[in-house]
Amino acid sequence: MALEINRIKEILVAKFSYNVSEILEDKGVVSIEVALPIFIEVVEELKNNEILDFHFLTDICGIHLPDNEIEYQFATVYHFHNMKENVRLRVKVFLHGEKPEIPTLVNYYASANWMERETFDFYGINFTGHPNLTRILNMDEMIVFPLRKEYPLEDAGRTDKDDRFFGRTIHNS
Amino acid sequence: MSGSIVLEAPPQGLQGEGFFATTLEQVVGMARKNSLWPLPFATSCCGIEFMATMASTYDIGQFGAERVSFSPRQADLLMVMGTISKKMGPILRQVYVQMAEPRWVISVGACACSGGIFDTYSVLQGIDKVIPVDVYVPGCPPRPEQIIDGFTKIQDLVQNESLRRRNSPEYKALLNSYGIK
Numbered sequence: 001m002a003l004e005i006n007r008i009k010e011i012l013v014a015k016f017s018y019n020v021s022e023i024l025e026d027k028g029v030v031s032i033e034v035a036l037p038i039f040i041e042v043v044e045e046l047k048n049n050e051i052l053d054f055h056f057l058t059d060i061c062g063i064h065l066p067d068n069e070i071e072y073q074f075a076t077v078y079h080f081h082n083m084k085e086n087v088r089l090r091v092k093v094f095l096h097g098e099k100p101e102i103p104t105l106v107n108y109y110a111s112a113n114w115m116e117r118e119t120f121d122f123y124g125i126n127f128t129g130h131p132n133l134t135r136i137l138n139m140d141e142m143i144v145f146p147l148r149k150e151y152p153l154e155d156a157g158r159t160d161k162d163d164r165f166f167g168r169t170i171h172n173s
Numbered sequence: 174m175s176g177s178i179v180l181e182a183p184p185q186g187l188q189g190e191g192f193f194a195t196t197l198e199q200v201v202g203m204a205r206k207n208s209l210w211p212l213p214f215a216t217s218c219c220g221i222e223f224m225a226t227m228a229s230t231y232d233i234g235q236f237g238a239e240r241v242s243f244s245p246r247q248a249d250l251l252m253v254m255g256t257i258s259k260k261m262g263p264i265l266r267q268v269y270v271q272m273a274e275p276r277w278v279i280s281v282g283a284c285a286c287s288g289g290i291f292d293t294y295s296v297l298q299g300i301d302k303v304i305p306v307d308v309y310v311p312g313c314p315p316r317p318e319q320i321i322d323g324f325t326k327i328q329d330l331v332q333n334e335s336l337r338r339r340n341s342p343e344y345k346a347l348l349n350s351y352g353i354k
Binding site: 139146 | 302
């Protein structure tokens with residue numbers, strides 16, 4: 001029996017009502033937005049429910065949206081996959097702009113370990129309860145979080161790039 | 174067929190019946206330049222071009238660089254080919270420090286020379302921020318002919334280098350500016 005979006009909607013809304021919202025289907029991937037306080041319970045339900053059975057965590061990534069209200073400036077996005085029914089689910093959790101914190105999923109999915117370290121490395125999102133939340137891809141000595149919007153795109157040390165060819169001067173002369 | 178072969182001019186010296194007298198510098202320069210052992214520090218796409226350069230069509234072995242070594246202790250020429258990230262910088266420096274004098278460095282490709290198109294938080298904007306470089310080969314990636322051109326320029330440097338250069342105060346100052354003893 002194929003697991004359809006309506007079935008997922010039914011099960012989740014029945015259990016969590018207003019804390020699970022924005023259930024959309026976008027290019028074949030069902031997407032839901034979950035409030036931070038019940039996040040772990042939703043994940044437990046996704047994993048343990050025999051019908052939902054999202055046993056595989058494909059990806060964790062971060063988003064930084066500085067134009068939103070302060071409560072919604074960071075987000076972590078989780079991609080779950082039910083391989084038996086071939087159904088994917090995207091879960092988005094919005095976090096506070098000044099203190100982005102979310103409980104870790106390490107106890108539920110082993111792959112969350114490195115993926116949460118990567119999200120911490122680039123966005124500075126704190127995963128509480130993580131056994132080793134340190135930088136994974138960047139240098140250990142780095143003090144900034146490179147993928148936040150305030151970090152400049154280009155390295156400051158380049159001297160050979162001519163501004164004319166990058167549209168950064170007023171006069172092209 | 175034999176008309177197209179050009180012989181390289183011998184070094185300056187006195188020639189007689191069965192002997193050739195010249196300066197030690199000339200002989201050592203000639204010997205070193207024709208037997209440079211490269212250390213291919215191949216990281217990305219330029220490393221693939223280097224593989225083509227080592228292979229039979231372009232054959233860098235014809236210049237004497239037949240024996241590549243991955244041990245810095247046994248290599249003369251450090252060929253840095255590919256993108257070096259900031260995390261890799263100290264490792265590259267360590268490899269350079271482990272090489273014995275005389276040593277030369279050739280920086281192959283745009284990423285090694287200046288960071289290339291990767292003007293970003295993770296890529297080292299040119300290896301000359303961590304080690305001294307002798308020849309830069311631009312390109313993305315440079316064709317094997319260009320890598321060989323860079324190699325022949327290194328050979329010119331090797332041939333014309335003074336025997337006392339590595340002990341000179343200018344060289345010591347250069348290494349000090351990189352923090353290398």
